Amino acid sequence: MRTAYKVRIYPTPEQAAVLNRTFGCVRLVWNTVLAWRQARYRAEGATTSYVQTDRYLTELKRDGGHNFLYEVSSVPLQQALRHQHTAFVNFFAGRARHPRFKSRHGRQSATYTRSAFRWRDGRLHLAKMDGPLEFVWSWPEVAPAMIDPTTVTVSRDPSGRWYASLAVEADADPEPLPCTGSQAGIDLGVTDFVVLSTGEKIPNPRHLGCKARNLARYQRRMARKQRGSANQAKAKAKVARAHTKVRDARADFLHRISTRLVRDHDLIVIEDLNVKGMVRNHSLARAISDCGWGEFRRQLEYKTAKYGRTLVVIDRWYPSSKTCSACGHLLAQLSLSTRTWQCPSCGTRHDRDVNAAKNILAAGRAVSACGADVSPQGSSLRRSAVKQEAQPVRVGIPRL
Numbered sequence: 001m002r003t004a005y006k007v008r009i010y011p012t013p014e015q016a017a018v019l020n021r022t023f024g025c026v027r028l029v030w031n032t033v034l035a036w037r038q039a040r041y042r043a044e045g046a047t048t049s050y051v052q053t054d055r056y057l058t059e060l061k062r063d064g065g066h067n068f069l070y071e072v073s074s075v076p077l078q079q080a081l082r083h084q085h086t087a088f089v090n091f092f093a094g095r096a097r098h099p100r101f102k103s104r105h106g107r108q109s110a111t112y113t114r115s116a117f118r119w120r121d122g123r124l125h126l127a128k129m130d131g132p133l134e135f136v137w138s139w140p141e142v143a144p145a146m147i148d149p150t151t152v153t154v155s156r157d158p159s160g161r162w163y164a165s166l167a168v169e170a171d172a173d174p175e176p177l178p179c180t181g182s183q184a185g186i187d188l189g190v191t192d193f194v195v196l197s198t199g200e201k202i203p204n205p206r207h208l209g210c211k212a213r214n215l216a217r218y219q220r221r222m223a224r225k226q227r228g229s230a231n232q233a234k235a236k237a238k239v240a241r242a243h244t245k246v247r248d249a250r251a252d253f254l255h256r257i258s259t260r261l262v263r264d265h266d267l268i269v270i271e272d273l274n275v276k277g278m279v280r281n282h283s284l285a286r287a288i289s290d291c292g293w294g295e296f297r298r299q300l301e302y303k304t305a306k307y308g309r310t311l312v313v314i315d316r317w318y319p320s321s322k323t324c325s326a327c328g329h330l331l332a333q334l335s336l337s338t339r340t341w342q343c344p345s346c347g348t349r350h351d352r353d354v355n356a357a358k359n360i361l362a363a364g365r366a367v368s369a370c371g372a373d374v375s376p377q378g379s380s381l382r383r384s385a386v387k388q389e390a391q392p393v394r395v396g397i398p399r400l
Contacts, residue, residue, distance in 0.1 A: 001170040001306075005147070007135040009124075009154070009162045018128055019154060019162075022072045023108035026080045029057060029069070031101045033084060050085040057081060073127035075116035083111070105236075109155035117152050121145050124152065124164065135164060158240035176308025183267040185361025187320070187353050188296070190287050194257060195353035197361040202257060207249045208290040215242050250292050258299040262309050268300060269364025272316045312364035324348060325358035 037048045061069050090096040118125040122144030123132040137144050149166040156162050185197035193204040218239045225232035275294045279285040304311040322331040329345035342349045
């Protein structure tokens, strides 16, 4: 099993200068090779392999105008070419969009393999540096001296914080969590972030909304600064730090909720929401982006796989809100403003979100029992992201 430990590092001024120089060379190699690939494709209509980019990098170093590339380790430059080749493979396979040029104002990173770093007694030594990098270890149950990293990725975010990600090949998978006999259907929302089939509601903390006024004030101050001045750089760093606080608070909240759900439930069922399509609605784009539904699903996927739990993803077109969880009656229409409704067949009064979570759990049980694929298949992935529940189905049976 492959895992990673991301630690906060504190380089000295000399080490920061070496890393900043490395980031600049990696960015230059990426942008130069990407421009050369695009020009070659437009002129000759030919694709470029990794071996050809490697030769182009060698020629770039020898042309006399890029002698500064010899001042940094060659491994991060080679890794940049490998990452670009992987990005193009994913692009042609339809898994990602076209690779873009890197900017000096965003996140900077450089990847080192074993030939460019040493890990001795829990201390990290990078190439072209005299001393080890100081870092803070946050896993008391794991001794730093006992791990053996295969790659190290050093990064600096726009707020100026430094990190190192240590990729490690674990000897064995972690032991599965003990069975609890509990199952949960999850309905995600904006007002209540998570509504469980048990009736529990976890409110949405709205991290971005709470900081929106401060962010707007910092951005107005930055806009009044002279372009390219030192004061503008300070104001930009303050905006970046404010966004970092929002991002960290959101990530902490999502990790706490996902870890708790995986620990307390053997089976977790969620809907296949098209978040990318939902944010095209300009009225709800900020609120949906602030929720972090996509990241929440990603965390559930890897945590359930790591600890032996089961995650079932049902079709987004399953009418969970309009179906009575008691008798299976399907309403013809149900507006988004209607938060509670009474079943005309059995008379049961439903909370809209709790009823949807119960139906999601029933659908997930049906999928899990029949052995179907937990990932949605077919045309549901290509339809509009607006949740239209027009076609009737029977209760508890998802349309896969």
